Amino acid sequence: MNRRVRVLPLGLWLLGLGYVVCVAWVLTHGAPVLPGRKVTIRLAHWQIEKGPPDGIDAVIKRYEALHPDVRVEQMLVPGAVYRQWLRTTLAGGTAPDLIEYGIWLENVRDVPLRYFEPVTDWLMEPNPYNRGTPLQGVPWLKTFEDELLEQRVNSPEPGQYYCVTMSRGSQRLFGNLKLLREITGAERVPATLPEFFKLCERVRAYGRNRGRELMPLAGARDNTMFFSEIYLAGMLTKLTFAMDRDGMLAMDSRQLEAAYLENRWQWSRPEIRGALGVLAQLYAHMKPGYLQLGRDDAVQQFMRDEALFIFTGTFDSTSLRRLAPFPVGAFRLPQPTRDDPLIGPYLMGHFVDGDNSTGFEFYLNRASPHHTEAVDFLRFLTSYEGGRTFMAHSGWISSIRHVPVPPELASDLSPVDGYVASGSYSTLGTESSRLFWREFYRLTGPRGSVENFTTALDAAMPAAITADLRAEERNQRLTLAPRDVRIAAIGELVRAAPQDPAVRLRRERLESAQNQSEGLALHVECQLRTLAKP
């Protein structure tokens, strides 16, 4: 007993000594026991051109000053690898909390439903960061200039919003003002296509006379796609309206695809042949081989003074204006006229040449452990203050209402003064779009013709569209199982608090969204049963 009394204090001493050594080691060699900031939010996007990263950095700095506990990291992922990166990180569980995504990205259209979380409930409440601004008390959704139109049109799940947007933009014909003045004596671009084609001939003659390589239009596959989407949708407005059985005054891609399988239109129709003929005339003013080039190549061609115009989204405007060694102007697209021999008889009227919808969308990663903090940052990013800061540092127009647009950027916006009839005929779905562009050389190549192109499309399009509709049906179905779990859970929460109107409303919205998705999936399934082509 006496021996144990002597030994135990010694053991305690040794234990204490060991503890002190451990503490000293941790303090001198280890990482901080408590991190400086408790939560780190990561957001990733592919807008690595001039402007946006600076704009987001400025917003982050301000946010971190307001929230010392939160750190926000901006991840810039090049567009060339973005889809692969997206798929890999989401599948591996290493994706950031907030992720840029576009519904038009090919081969990743299943991603939102698999990996992203709707933000509808948050959007129905006012953005707290708008206190003291003209947007105080306004539901977050209503603070976006277009109230998230793109989400309303293309939501992965009808009735649900999956993202918020950062900026507002359009498509514009950007021109080298110095060169334009040299060639024409003015800084104007004709409003009609026949006049524009005459200008293109003058440009080519100007280049030839000076022995320099000068094309009217900078060309690349991407820019061709931008052109084709707007011109085909616009020139085929009358046809689209004629096929609009639902009376929605427009048709989305799925409706156009189903109409194709029902034989209500074919590529060989005269109005489509006419529209493709106009496109072929336009693309003849790009440097041969443009289909092999990317968007950056076209920008470089424009910057090197080798093309007078470049048609692109206003997402390129900051890069063009900041980097070009000459003044750059933004112009509206010339429109075809009723006396045009190819398309004139089929025209409905003036069509929109840019939709002004908001974009640069950030989605919430469902697997993020920091939903609350991530949404809070999104709120600040898209608040009045966040929007103003972003615009000032990025040169991109903010998506937020009442944020003043600087005069030098105003021409990037399109007036809503024309018909909007459909999604584009050239990018209906993944497979049909791939087919369209795979065969496009038959239209514009050395031995190309409208006839060659439409024959090839009509031969292979039924199978491509069938595949697209099957994917659409599958994607809609993907939402149903996870939503069942949520609906059941919210049902139990309603049972626990039957008088809580917020929970009841949440249940109604979720059930309604699922009913719509389910209706759409079964509707498409029904169409495929009767229309599918092998």
Add this chain to the structure above:
Amino acid sequence: MFAGGARRACGKGKIFQHARVFGASTPLPRSAFLLLAGWLWLVRTVWAHEPDLTQVWKNLADSQNTTAQAMLASLPPDGSRARLLATAVVQMAHQPVTEEMLRSAEADLVVVAQGDDEVAALAGYLRARLYQVHFQKTDYTRAAELYRELARRQPQNHWARLGLMKLGLLTLFALPEPAEPVARLRAVEALLPAIAEPALQRDLNLQLGRAAVLYERPVEETLVYLKAVDRVGGLVGLVAEDLVSQLGELSLRAGRPADAKVYFQRFLRDFPTNNRSFNVEQKLARIAEREHAAGQGGGP
């Protein structure tokens, strides 16, 4: 002896056993240990987040399925049907989904569905959903049977009504019978009174309207369904805008320009950011031209 005593001890007894051991070797006052024990108990009470089923449901409602699963596993088993229901739903949410896990969930749901309360109704509904949506090989006919059975057993329950709405969707677009489109529409119309809840009736009427267009029924028939949707309202997203645009355009096609005008004006007023506003303005301009022509004695 000290180590052995610590291993044998557990919970609060562990603390007191340590106190006895230390008390035997070092003369610390017993009250100090009692104070320490009390303090530890207090800390435990304050900091321990005792999960309950509501927390599990909250996590599932927010798609935090893994957290919900861990939380449910930490709950002591109580043999209740509510707990069994939560187990089944967590299994349905588990990733990766396996057929075996879904079959296990179904077995639990069958047990929970034995009753006439809310939990039983939800279990019955989810069982039907397994056949319609979750199993690798879907079985719409079996799902339809289960929806009907639930509606028979608990006709006043929300889950039974939601099940009837789903039965309506299957009848419109998927079930082999009735084969004729008109018969499908009529069969689904017959479900509407039993569905009873306006929001669910609205959703089904919307699908009836879409099916009427798909089956090329007369415009007037589609309008009846869409007007029923409009009377309830409350739709979120583009579908609300589509509805008003459809009501306007189909009214125009049905030869009722005055109705169309009202809907188109409402479209412009309620949805100013919709990019089809120009299209609608043109429609209104055409209607105005016709009215003007008719006022001057011209034909329509």
